[in-house]
Amino acid sequence: MSLENWTQVTEFVLLGFPRSHILQSLLFLGLMVTYIVTASGNLLIIGLSWVSRRLHTQMYFFLRNLSFLELLLVSVVVPKMLVIILTGDHSISFASCILQSYLYFLLGTTDFFLLAVMSLDRYLAICRPLHYETLMSGRVCSQLVLASWLAGFLCVLCPTILMASLPFCGPRGIDHFFCDSWPLLRLSCGDTRLLELVAFVLSTAVLLGSLAVTLVSYACILATVFRAPTAAERKKAFSTCVSHLTVVVIVYGSSIFLYIRVSEAQSSLLNKGASVLSCIITPLLNPFIFSLHNDKVKQALRDALRWH
Numbered sequence: 001m002s003l004e005n006w007t008q009v010t011e012f013v014l015l016g017f018p019r020s021h022i023l024q025s026l027l028f029l030g031l032m033v034t035y036i037v038t039a040s041g042n043l044l045i046i047g048l049s050w051v052s053r054r055l056h057t058q059m060y061f062f063l064r065n066l067s068f069l070e071l072l073l074v075s076v077v078v079p080k081m082l083v084i085i086l087t088g089d090h091s092i093s094f095a096s097c098i099l100q101s102y103l104y105f106l107l108g109t110t111d112f113f114l115l116a117v118m119s120l121d122r123y124l125a126i127c128r129p130l131h132y133e134t135l136m137s138g139r140v141c142s143q144l145v146l147a148s149w150l151a152g153f154l155c156v157l158c159p160t161i162l163m164a165s166l167p168f169c170g171p172r173g174i175d176h177f178f179c180d181s182w183p184l185l186r187l188s189c190g191d192t193r194l195l196e197l198v199a200f201v202l203s204t205a206v207l208l209g210s211l212a213v214t215l216v217s218y219a220c221i222l223a224t225v226f227r228a229p230t231a232a233e234r235k236k237a238f239s240t241c242v243s244h245l246t247v248v249v250i251v252y253g254s255s256i257f258l259y260i261r262v263s264e265a266q267s268s269l270l271n272k273g274a275s276v277l278s279c280i281i282t283p284l285l286n287p288f289i290f291s292l293h294n295d296k297v298k299q300a301l302r303d304a305l306r307w308h
Contacts, residue, residue, distance in 0.1 A: 009168040016177035041287030042067040052300035070283035073107040097179040102160040110152030116210040119217035162195040
């Protein structure tokens, strides 16, 4: 199509939903239950870490912020999916699509930085215990969380501006259940090479940079743990990292799939699967991961229930 005669698309159609009414009903029920459990679990973590004095430590400050971030992430995607299934209207306006894409990647990018900060926190707590309170003071913790959000904002801002500036002349169908950047990019009738380059450089830097901090932190932690004189001390030291390390594996594992480009059909399927894992499953699992293996959280919950 000649760019001289193109008409800007004002809305897109999300096509990543099953056509069967039975499957749609099951999907709606599953998403509704998942969203309620996810919201309740993360709000519980936020509330407990806020009111319980035993959880007023640096680790739980970061956990509270992670739960808040995960709650926002699932809220960016799932409510719109529920509305689409309930109403049967698969359309989404151009502005809403760009906004959803921006918020999704802002929260996802901030998630990487916050997980790296949490790795650094565990490193200082285990490897530098005598200097931990000084190096990881309340002010420093707040600055690190703010820096994570600011870095996420800046990393996603430029690609989003470039995406919003692209011409979209049709077709309007997005083969996904939300406005992910990759299927959206393929609908543009303009030159996307600059955006693809910027997005690749930034995403690679964020992924590998935050992963490097996490890997180095845990390498130092493992070296320190193995030098502990008794098995009980080794178990106690590493038990504080198990929950965080589990989330790191899930988050980075799902992100690695996004870099696998095979056939078109397989690529689309992997993209959807990785998106489900990162924006629905991970926020659902986080409260369970951080509470089931954490005696302090379980004790704080018992104290809250006893107080009421």
